[in-house]
Amino acid sequence: GEDVEQSLFLSVREGDSSVINCTYTDSSSTYLYWYKQEPGAGLQLLTYIFSNMDMKQDQRLTVLLNKKDKHLSLRIADTQTGDSAIYFCADLLLRGCNAGNMLTFGGGTRLMVKP
Amino acid sequence: DTEVTQTPKHLVMGMTNKKSLKCEQHMGHRAMYWYKQKAKKPPELMFVYSYEKLSINESVPSRFSPECPNSSLLNLHLHALQPEDSALYLCASSQSGLAGGGTDTQYFGPGTRLTVL
Numbered sequence: 001g002e003d004v005e006q007s008l009f010l011s012v013r014e015g016d017s018s019v020i021n022c023t024y025t026d027s028s029s030t031y032l033y034w035y036k037q038e039p040g041a042g043l044q045l046l047t048y049i050f051s052n053m054d055m056k057q058d059q060r061l062t063v064l065l066n067k068k069d070k071h072l073s074l075r076i077a078d079t080q081t082g083d084s085a086i087y088f089c090a091d092l093l094l095r096g097c098n099a100g101n102m103l104t105f106g107g108g109t110r111l112m113v114k115p
Numbered sequence: 116d117t118e119v120t121q122t123p124k125h126l127v128m129g130m131t132n133k134k135s136l137k138c139e140q141h142m143g144h145r146a147m148y149w150y151k152q153k154a155k156k157p158p159e160l161m162f163v164y165s166y167e168k169l170s171i172n173e174s175v176p177s178r179f180s181p182e183c184p185n186s187s188l189l190n191l192h193l194h195a196l197q198p199e200d201s202a203l204y205l206c207a208s209s210q211s212g213l214a215g216g217g218t219d220t221q222y223f224g225p226g227t228r229l230t231v232l
Contacts, residue, residue: 031218031219040203040228041225042119042223042225042226043158043207045220045221050218088157088158092218094219101163101209101219102160102163103160105158107157108155108156108157
């Protein structure tokens with residue numbers, strides 16, 4: 001089955017850039033997502049990228065996709081203390097007509113931003 | 116508006132109780148999802164409803180019973196739960212559960228924190 005992996009932990013100083021990495025195994029992936037989860041909260045959609053794109057930028061967020069290596073990254077510029085959270089990458093699997101679509105999540109990367 | 120609401124926010128129940136979790140969205144989405152999330156783990160899919168019909172049941176024990184009364188509402192009925200069922204229960208919705216076209220992005224609610232004593 002599909003496997004999505006992330007590093008567990010990242011610590012950066014306020015104002016620095018953060019780069020969170022993710023690898024996946026399914027070569028038929030269509031969309032890849034980044035979600036943010038703050039303590040005790042639900043998942044907040046940050047951004048997504050279609051599999052035929054290499055890069056997508058949205059304000060402080062830059063997503064890079066290397067489809068050949070099945071590697072996805074999320075760069076947060078000028079990281080702030082409010083960015084401290086768990087970041088999940090997720091891969092969308094299309095299961096066919098009327099079957100519902102499934103997200104396969106990575107294990108999550110805990111980002112700690114130090115003042 | 117991309118809001119999914121869930122009630123209650125917190126729930127404490129005994130192993131003999133019957134309770135229900137509720138989820139609502141008004142985005143016109145036709146697919147709705149229940150996930151279970153344990154601490155420091157990613158969400159695990161439980162059920163998917165597509166056009167108000169159950170399309171995926173990820174081998175969830177029968178003490179969890181989903182219900183989709185209409186396209187905006189999703190319930191999860193709980194009965195005879197075990198302490199290991201304590202977790203954050205997340206609801207999500209997406210435009211369509213059908214294959215093809217569009218991102219089918221899932222939007223999540225804030226979750227219900229369930230504690231089973």
